[in-house]
Amino acid sequence: MLCKADDSAQPIHLDSMEGQIGPDVVDMRGLYKQAGVFSYDPGFANTAACQSAITYIDGEEGILLHRGYPIEQLCEKASFTDVAWLLSHGELPDARQKVRFEQGLMAEAHLHEQIRNFFNGFRRDSHPMAMLCGTLAGLSSFYGNQGADQRHRITPEEREMSTLRLVAKMPTLAAWVYRYSRGLPLIYPRPGLSYAENCLHMLFSMPEAPWAVNPVLARAFDRILILHADHGQNVSTSTVRTVGSTGVNPFACIAAGVAALWGPAHGGANEAVLDMLDEIGTVDGIPDFMNRVRNQKDGTRLMGFGHRVYKKLDPRAGLMRRICHEVLAELGMDHDPRLELALKLEETALNDEYFISRRLYPNVDFYSGIILRAMGIPSSMFTVFFAVARTAGWVAQWKEMLESRPGISRPRALYVGPTRRDVPPSYGVEG
Structure with a gap:
């Protein structure tokens, strides 16, 4: 039992909270007020920083659920766009929603033509993640009104449009990163192709030659995207939530997630x-x-x-x-x-x-x-397409964070530096 910092015998009462499944958690929000102490959990491995209905992981039993659906069933029966809708909306799309969502993704898959100029500022041998992070953040200057700059101004309609645009534009941006680094002509998305097919089309087709879809490779790529779509409160997702809590434009917010994913201990x-x-x-x-x-x-x-x-x-x-x-x-x-x-x-x-x-x-x-x-994708591009897939989870987590109105993230630190001390009287005084 915890006691107050003054060693009084008065007990500390902390409530427990129950999730739908998984272990209960202790509500620590009253700890400092009652006991005058903070909890210490480096890396937040034992701390629930938010409430979420998106992804459940049971590491002891090897279970991964998205909105309650096992990853094995989603990988077998759903497409990546189905899963992207599921993550953001809580249910698998019906036939009408599926058609409208896929049409919306196709309509928003093109990039503003000025984005082509961004690439000219990068060396050809720049790391693809550097180009992805920079150009993605740059998109905030083109779509600054979608998602707004102050959280209370972001309407549900704007959140939906930001979600659609980010999921739609990431494959085009990723493909352009690859083709710029190889000195190849930039390829635009093609109507009539699925999300995964367009990824491969923009990567590998050439303007002067017809490009045929290999259905086995397209389905395989689609499932790879599904398997990387979301994975709970990992470092890049928690980064998106943390940065998003400031009310920043969602393109800049997701760019922060890309930067976190870049590390070899995570996406690499x-x-x-x-x-x-x-x-x-x-x-x-x-x-x-x-x-x-x-x-x-x-x-x-x-x-x-x-x-x-x-x-x-x-x-x-x-x-x-x-x-x-x-x-x-x-x-x-x-x-x-x-x-x-x-x-x-x-x-x-x-x-x-x-x-x-x-x-x-x-x-x-x-x-x-x-x-x-x-499939012909160089290793330097692996994390880029990890980011393409994970964008579906990031925007879902971003939307959920905004809708829950948690306030700005502000972790504490256990201070281990010097105690208060004075600058020596002679310091900085010219002799």
Whole structure:
């Protein structure tokens, strides 16, 4: 039992709060007022910073639900645009809503022509995430009235338009980032193609040649987007909520999420998996590599394994594994050495007591990089398309945050610096 800071015997009464599922939480809002102390939780790993009805994760059981629907069912039966609607509106779209939403996405997929000029300010070898972050923030100057600059002025209609525009424009922006870096002509979205098909069309087609959709690759890409659409209060999502709580324009708000996603410990993990596989080289190199991983002083990490939340298998990992086999079979690469190496590495880790005892299982990043590389997408673009997918979750979380009116985010700090002291009398005085 907590007592007040003056050591009086008066108890502290903190209420508990129940969610629909999952553990109860302690309502800490009255802690300082009653006890004169704050809670300390570095990284907020044990703190619920908001109430949310969007995504539920049970890391102990390996469960991921979006608005109550299991990710496995959504990946099998829904499209990415269905999931984007679900995240923002709480229910899967009916036939009429689906048609109107997809038509709206197509109508808003084009970028303002002046955005082309933004790219000329970047070096061709700039990191794609730098270009994405910069140009996305720049869109706020073109759509400053949608989402407004003060939270109380943002109407429901403006929130809907901002959501539609961000989800619609991200694939075009991502494709232009790629094509600018390669010196290729910029390609516009094409009516009649699905969201995933247009992503691939704007990436790989050329003006002088017809481009045909490969339905296997398009469906695979669509499911990859679904698997990355939202994942609760991770660092980029909590960044979007934190920045959004200031009332900032949503394009700038989502650009902040892109910046957070850029880090190799977050969105860049699938690129790190490919680097690891290249380092191992062949199946024969696995034993030596695993010995280095077990030797904690060596500093070698098994990338694509383990998750801060999941203590069992990441439910997205098995789905991504299946997509990987489908894509490589379609491309005639089902005997690809990198896949064989990845499978053997997975088998080794899952049967090794060192990794079993630490509950290190494959996560969603382990196979996604192999798939994207096989489809012809360079590793520097992996995080960019992670951002395209995650935008659906970010805008849903942004809308929910605004509608709940939580006030501006303001975490506390446990101060460990010097106590009060005076500047020496002689400091700054000229002799």
